[in-house]
Amino acid sequence: MTGFIFGAIIISFSSVMVKLANVPPDVAGFYRLFVGGLGMLAILWKMGKLKNLTRHVWVWSLLSALFFTADFYCWHRAIIATGPGISTMLANFQVFVLAAVSIVFLKEKVSLKFLIAMPTAMLGLYLMVGVSWDAFTPEFKLGVVYGLLTALAYALYLLSLKYSLSKADADPLAMACAVALITGVCLGGLSIAQGESFIIPDNQSLAALGALALICHAGGWYLITRGIQVVRTSLVGLILLLQPTLSYVWDILFFNKPTTAVELIGVGLALTAIYVGSLKSEETT
Incomplete structure (x- = not known):
């Protein structure tokens, strides 16, 4: 369990490293996924599982x-x-997309937990970004939309990964490695299409990208992939909440993020709802 917890803590720094990297978003994605994929490749080689x-x-x-x-x-x-x-925080709303898919397409019954979690999450979201919406810049508002689209894309990724693992009968780490390398190539292609430079501007960027790829992505997800097999299902969702919780804390500590009591209440409600929603997701898998 210690490794699983440590993995969740490590990946909580991912968004911090993206912020510190000071490179275009798709370039950061390329370095994270492609170099991280190479790191996973090295782990597979070390384990004799190439x-x-x-x-x-x-x-x-x-x-x-x-x-x-x-x-x-x-x-x-x-x-x-x-x-x-x-x-x-917004990316972790993926648990509700997964629950909705289970209900709509897999014809599973709506549980009491889901009925409680969904409005709680919406209230938390409103308190986080809805109350002060008119005061936000257009860039911030677009970022909120991107965050919610992340939740949708992440849920679809998890669903497709689970389906692919079942069909390919593959080693999860090998599949994660292949997905990371292919995704890195795709993001690199997007960067080239947009005329973005792959030059790393300074030592801070180099350190941030190196940590993002090798520590946060390769190391963090290796620990989670290995640890999830031994951690009790009831604890998985709770431990993984360390990622959004600590990411929020790092934002305050490292970037002096301004916060209000209303926003903090919203964060608390959202975290509670995400945890309850993750319990629903685990029961149906």
Whole structure:
């Protein structure tokens, strides 16, 4: 369990590193996913599992990689526009997309937990960004939209990844490695299409991108992938809440994010709702 908790703490720094990298969002995504994917490749090699990266795994990784590309395209823009805290909170609304898919397409019954969590999440969202909406800049408002689109793209990524893993009967780490490398190539292609430079401007950017790729992505997700197999299901959602919670704390500590009592109440309600929603998601998987 210690490794799983440590992994959640590590990935909470991801949005901070994107902010500190000071490069275009898709360039940050390229370095994070492609270099992070190479880091996962090194882990597979160290474990003697390179053979698990079969052609079958690469083919089944394509759909997940497309949704993962959309996820990072939106999330990195949300981070730059709204900051690490709000953007990560919004991205974790993916649990409600997953629950909605279960209800609408898998014909599962609406549980009491979901009926409680959904309006609680909407109230939390309103208190976080709705109360002061008119005072926000157009850039911040667009960042909120990107954050909610991140939640949608991330949910679709998780659904496609679960489906691909079941069809390919693959090693989860091998699949994560293939998805990361393909997503990195896609984000790199988007950067080239937009005429963005891949030059790393200074040592701060180099350190931030290195930490983002090798520590946050490769290391963090390796610990989570390994730890999720031994942690009780009832604790998974609670422990993973460390990511949005700590990202919000880092935003305040490192970037002097201004906060109000109303916003903090909204954050608390959203976190509570996300946890309850994650319990619903775990019960239906």
